[in-house]
Amino acid sequence: MSKVIALTIFASYFLFIFYLFGLILKDFFRTTSRTISANKVSVFTALTIVSFGHTWFYMFKFMSWSFSDYERTSLHAEAKSLLNRISSWLVDTKLFEQAWAAVSFGSMNWWWSEQLCLFTGGFWTVFVFHESRRYGIKNAWSYMLLGQVVAISVAANLFHLAILLSPQYSKPKPGGAGLAPSILWIPVLCSLLNVFISPFTNDVTFLPNLLTMHAVLMLPLLLPPARDLFSISYSSLYSTILVSAAVMRLKTTYLAISDDNFLSFLASAFETLHSHPAQSSIGYDIVWTTISFAAWARFGIKHEASVFSLVSAPIVSVGVIAPYVMRLTAGREQSFITAVP
Known part of the structure; x- marks a missing residue:
């Protein structure tokens, strides 16, 4: 019975992915902006396809590695049918925990x-919450969930497409003047705290901390929004995320470099990226997420972010650069709106 349940859950995982893709793409065809730029749509469509193919090449490679590793330690695996061997592997292996560990x-x-965690738990949650309301994007929660079960880079590119295809793309609601409700900023800060705690977890606390990090990010996108006495400006929220992410990146980068020089650090980073298929999937997810945000800064919001800030993203992390750019954007819009009588 346990094998049937394991196979059902495994199959349901892929069916759920198809459902999320269908839910998102269905809205694309229902609502299309008349001021759409074909070139912009082509850029983010290509980024969606390439990031999905690249990250999931390594995801399937990880599943293959996990299955082979299980087979090496399983008794009489050769005597079972392939279906029985797969079901035994799924029953005895915690794939999600194994990959993240x-x-x-x-x-x-x-x-x-950490870069992917900071980007998702900090900047991107706020970005999806805020921009989905500015551009009238439905089912914002589906983008977050797709990012968690597929890849953040894929979901980010699809969300950029959703903005471009929105009928409100040419005339969005004012961005800088809005306020971030407590149902948004409290879960975001909790998630960032989970990111900070992660390196200090052990075999017992690792999974609960990881699941909490993922779960709290769904709350702002599922619960009905409401202004309250504890709302803050988006500019202030992005500033808080920026400072928090920058402090964590400094600590993590310092520990990673340790006694090595910078060139040795870069070589070690590249070697680690290809040291394990799960690491490659996560690592290239952040690479494509960085490229996606750089493209959005250039073609989406047309921000005058310095070349240095975008070029430094691979080291500083898009989890730091993204809130920096959006903080300036939100502050610029706030100043413009305040200046209009």
Whole structure:
């Protein structure tokens, strides 16, 4: 019975992914902006396809590695049918925990993985919440969930497409004047705290901390929004995320470099990126996420972010650069709105 349940859950995982893709793409065809730029749509469509193919090449490679590793330690695996062997593997292996454990322990491993956690738990949650309301994007929660079960880079590119295809793309609601409700900023700060705690977890506390990090980010996108006495400006929220992410990146980068020189650090980072298929999937997810945000800064919001800030993203991390750019954007819009009588 346990094998049937394991196979059902495994199959349901892929069916759920198809459902999320369908839910998102269905809205694309229902609502299309008349001021759409074909070139912009082509850029983010290509980024969606390439990031999905690249990250999931390594995801399937990780599943293959996990299955082979299980087979090496399984007794009489050759005597069973392939279906029985797969079901036994699924019953005895915690794939989600196995993948995240492989990318979270080790200073250089966490140097890569922390970037994705900071970007998702900090900037991107606020970005999806805020921009979905500015542009009238439906089912914002589906983008967050797709990012968690597929890849953040894929979900980010699809969300950029959703903005471009929105009928409100040419005339969005004012961005800088809005306020971030407590149902948004409290879960975001809790998630960032989970990111900070992650390197200090052990075999007992690792999974609960990881699941909490993922779960709290769904709350702002599922619960009905409401202004309250504890709302803050988006500019202030982005500033808080920027400072928090920058402090964590400084600590993690310092530990990763340790006694090595900078060139040795870069070589070690590249070697770690390809040290394990799960690490490659997470690592290239952050690479494509960085490229996606750089493209959005250039073609989406047309921000005059310095070339240095975008070029430094691979080291400083898009989890730091993104809130920096959006803080300036929100502050600029706030100043413009305040100046209009």
